[in-house]
Amino acid sequence: MKVHNIKTSALTLALIPTLANAHPEKNLKDDRLVLGFELDRDHVDHTSARGVHDHVAQVRGQALVTRDPVGESLQLMGPGLDGKGAYLLVAESVEDFGHMPTDAFTATAWVRIDKGTRWGGIISAISDNGDREKGWILGYDNDSFTFGLSTTGADDGDGRLTYIDGKTKIVPGHWYMVTGTYDGASANLYVNGQLDGHTTEQHGSVLYEQQTPVAVGAYVDSNELHTLTGRIRSAYVFDEAISSEQIASEFERNRVISEIKPISETELEWTVEPFLCYATQHAVSIVCELPVAAAVRVRYRAATGEVREIHSSEKAGIHTVRIEGLEPGEPYYYEVIAESPDGTNVKTDPMSFQTAVERGKAFTFVMIGDTQSNPEVVKRVSDIAWSHRPNFVSIAGDLVTTGTNKSHWTSHFFPNMRPLINRVPMFPILGNHEKNARHYYEYMDLPDPEYYYSFSYGDADYFMLDSEKPMGPGSEQYLWLEDKLASSDARWKFVVHHRPPYSSDENDHGNSWLGPTTLGDLNPRQMVPLYEKYGVDIVFNGHVHVYERTFPLRDGQAVEHNGVIYMTIGGGGGGLEDFTPFNPWFGSKKVSTHHICYVEIVGGHLRMQAIDDQGRLFDQIEIRK
Ligand SMILES: [Fe+2]
């Protein structure tokens, strides 16, 4: 698209010859200008914005000038790790500012609201403390624009604000020209040049609290700060009520701004929002994907520490940032900002993660399997997992229906696993549905060779295997696992792979309704001697879309002590399956339902709970050693 790069703003092309290509015959109101900001590169630097009449506003918080097809604007990035958003402080107080209009005025701005919030401010000189309500604000409340003011005519002794709530529904990411006028007897709110709301409740002079700040991009008073998340191109205040005809014509002049497409293929947005992977005591990976070239900045800090920053280099596609040098078991806060070469950027809300706890420390984890289909179930299951605030989540394969289909990752798996994976690190393993696709290897940041790996968490070691690859004696995975198990000093040992060594599935391993079944997959069953020899406590698997827990098993028998428990936890979303018509020798508990498995470990005590997608507990075991 051609970049017009015209300077445009409500009532400004015509009115502000120094700032725009004005038509001289229309310079009717520049003598009525009280404040004016054109928020482009010519007028904004990192710390300040220059306006008309030599006004200099301070830039508070994270804000930067960004380009769009029509020109430039100031992007206010929303609350960051300090909990505060960005805005322009025009004056510390109405008194300092000196000439706020009282008899009549117009406030107007071109804005893009990216996130509807309560009490949002576009231009404010307001004070609302208890019953003391003074000044005025051009702003928004969730999805409608507002214009509020307090005058002598409606004064109840200490000022009383009246708010006009506009009827236009704000669409996030769209540009609007928003204008409030007051002529001493009535107040009007205009959106895109059209009347959007009106009141005659206020009349007479505007009442001001002299100590209240004057701000652009926020509602600020002595005890409140509500910043705008979005963009502002221009903000102007005049000391007269501009006519509806002129407001309409100013909108028409700049209509092109309102037609900027909110999000397009070429605009920077998350293909995959940042998620957490493979946390250790000192590190965690943050992975995200972008459709266009951009650098990724991860900002993070401990609860009370200083903000640190890691950059990835500029490229389109998947970015993996590994944060190192962290303390064990600690919560950290992070946000991710992607910035394209033209200065456009997207930013996450402030998020959190937690590093792995040391040996001897208690922790919890969630097991989920087979999130491959039924998006609404996957969302329910991951929300239930999140509601338990586990230390980490492990996913036992079949994350998606078809691993080679990118949209199954970008549109199904990642979106439905939030907010869980924004805040809880994930430890996945491959299932048959991943088809060993490169997408899995690109998205997941795991130790090489990735299809098998191990990790430690507290008093437990976890051994992650790929049951699509050979698992028999002499195989790469068998040799690796034997070596790892033999050298593990962990009090608890868990194995995770997708296919079940033991299963009561009705038809996966032979039609059990009519004849023989192997009652499980013979590839992973070759690992059973290792599990028994080295004292694995629980083997978790998915693949069969049910919940099944075996008795403790050893030497082909159910045993009271020192057996290995096999748990099928394949209820993460895939269509449910059914069981053999009889109970095999290992069968302890079977439930065909969508679910998660929640495990707590403190010292030598383990408690496992199976919880369905409605949050109901349906199985529980405890192990003590
Ligand atoms: Fe599956």
Ligand SMILES: [Fe+2]
């Ligand atoms: Fe499967």
